[in-house]
Amino acid sequence: MDSAALQALQRDDADHHLHPFTPHRQMRASGTHVITGGDGVYLEDATGRRMLDGIAGLWCVNVGYGRSEIVDAVEQQMRQLAYYCSFFNSTTEPAIRLATKLARLAPPGLGHVFFTGSGSESNETALKLVRGYHIARGQPRRTKVIARRYAYHGVGLGSTSLTGLDTCLTPFGLPLPGFLHAPAPHRYEDPDPKRRAMSPEDYGAWCVDETRKLIEAEGPDTVAAVFAEPVQGAGGVIVPPAGYLTALRELCREHGILFVADEVITAFGRLGGWFASSMWSLEPDLISTAKGLSSGYLPIGAVMVRDEVAETLHDAGYLAHGFTYSGHPATCAAALANLGIIERENLVGYVADDIGPYFQAKLQAFAGHPAVGEVRGLGLIGALELLDNRGKVEGPLGPWFAERTREKGVIVRGIRNLIAVSPPLVITKPEVDELFAAVSATLDELA
Ligand SMILES: Cc1ncc(COP(=O)(O)O)c(C=O)c1O
Incomplete structure (x- = not known):
């Protein structure tokens, strides 16, 4: 592109385009x-x-970029059927095939899939399914949700409230009531020098202890779920010390609290497993995914749901949740082709x-x-x-x-x-x- 054309584009961008997570005045000065x-x-x-x-x-x-196999799969699907929904007893073949494939790849017991369009939508969906599950089981008081500091879970009102970063929360007056934050296993930025001097394992044990105290202070029967990224990504690549994740998971089990693994970054190979949850045997109740599901070729996310949770929701009746693009056939075709590449290679x-x-x-x-x-x-x-x-x-x-x-x-x-x-x-x-x-x-x- 010649420099005059680029400058014109940059001017239009500055005039009309609001960018995500961008200091706009600074970007205008330097040119996007x-x-x-x-x-x-x-x-x-x-x-x-x-x-x-x-x-x-x-x-x-x-x-990686430039995979024509994904482009071809999407083109073929769009020529045949560019869109149909999965509402009201309908769906399309790619949505069924992708749900089946994900159920096979997921940790045992998570054989049900709810499709979304992004990681934020996956976490918003997980938040609602968790509430629906507890209501269906006669525990409507379980509405509070615990996440961790430095967590990043997305940009919806619920998923921002889960996020443990002041830069995301403060400008919008969040979190909403009932969203609580426990410490993350991140010694390096702990302001207390005594805690910074702990071994990683002791620090992890301290975090679990603090989470336990938080649950007890709030009342265990008011807590619906704990959300955790196995490795915290956007909050600063926080790698859990040995024993921490399994102890956190166990703590949830002890109190009947659902454990939601946010694997939007970690699923589909990033850590060397299809799901990071399997690498720590976390047996989550729900897993949020997006990103690597289609390698970003088209926007799609999926929430993997434990069979018992799905059955409880089925018994409760009508599932009044879903996006126009849940199970969009072109995005599912992209995901199927992408997973095919990950497998074949x-x-x-x-x-x-x-x-x-x-x-x-x-x-x-x-x-x-x-x-x-x-x-x-x-x-x-x-x-x-x-x-x-x-x-x-x-x-x-x-x-x-x-x-x-x-x-x-x-x-x-x-x-x-x-x-x-x-x-x-x-x-x-x-x-x-x-x-x-x-x-x-x-x-x-x-x-
Ligand atoms: C762990 C995690 N959860 C959720 C999200 C939100 O995903 P999206 O930007 O697709 O809404 C992200 C995005 O970076 C993420 O890293």
């Missing part, structure tokens, strides 16, 4: 970054620059046994770098906590670092004083080297 193409792990922008996408879009393009095994360990070894090699305070990661997701020992940077280090690394042709995500990395699962070893070479160069600038 227009992306025009993608192939494998690489993107191209409107100036013709190639960049390695170290964050897979928004933690979602698991199979054994991308889950590739992350578990090959590229994941390689990526983690490279990431861990930054431990001890003078600009690195902590390294966290699992599978194909990682974070570096940054240190600015010489006071070079004004404001949070993450966005500064991401900007400098983007100038080197690599996209990482800046969050507070850390960067997150989560590339497409198809990334090769030389591409991992390229990604971390740019990160290393920016770390040296910061040190």
